[in-house]
Amino acid sequence: MKKIAQGAEAVIYLKDNKIIKERIKKTYRHEDIDKKIRKKNTRFEARLLKKVAGIIPVPKVLNHCDKAMLIEMEFIEGKKLRDVVNEMSKDERKKVFKRVGKKVAKLHNNNIIHGDLTTSNMIIREKIYFIDFGLGFISTKVEDKAVDLHLLKQALESKHHEHFEEIMDAVMDGYKEEIKEFKMVHERLMKVESRGRYKKKPN
Structure with a gap:
């Protein structure tokens, strides 16, 4: 072992x-x-x-x-998405991260919160597999879905800052196409992010 x-x-x-x-x-x-x-x-x-x-x-x-x-x-044999982002063309990245956004939306449509959405927890083959649901839980709350997206956004900005805007836009495009309550989640995401910015302000 x-x-x-x-x-x-x-x-x-x-x-x-x-x-x-x-x-x-x-x-x-x-x-x-x-x-x-x-x-x-x-x-x-x-x-x-x-x-x-x-x-x-x-x-x-x-x-x-x-x-x-x-x-x-x-065992899912493949590469972690984290390790192949820089190898992709711009079009490939957009397509892949749009698929990621759709998968997150499918989870949220079923009130499932992953809790640790990072490209380290995604394996890419012909499909994109999500792994490690150790922090996952069930919730109908819009707040929890917004926080799940916010954590993904933070992870992408930290790990893939050179491509951050294009891949986050692609994630949100896919999410918007699939999610049932986009307006509510998006508005709450903006509030979550504004709280984060407020906390970072110096005294």
Whole structure:
């Protein structure tokens, strides 16, 4: 079993061409409480992935074990979108990120919030797969959908600043085509961004 990634919440292993995601023990929490939280989060993420699989491409859940806090998923062979943005032509980038925007909208139409929308959590092959729903949740709130978009916007600006405007425009074009409540989400996104700018102002 080969360790291929580690985040704040989980360690990712590759074994027999399958992904094993193991929730990390939090030593600052009481042991019994920690186990309950990790079991609950493991169960929820597995269920969420199964639900999302009927909406957009994601890794298929093969098995999950609450007791061991493990989720076993298919391994998606491809490149992270993060690593190929600069290799694309301008037209390719626009097409790809428009598809990204449509996929985010499909999630939001089903009241699913990804919680960590970055190009590191997107794998591109003939399809674009979204991965890592560890921070995902269900919400009907326009605010949560706007914040999800805002976090994606921040991630794109930080990681792909040289192409930021064109790819964010493409994301929003795709999102607008697919989302059921564009005006409400867009207006709330503007409010979320204005709050962020206000917080950054010096005293």
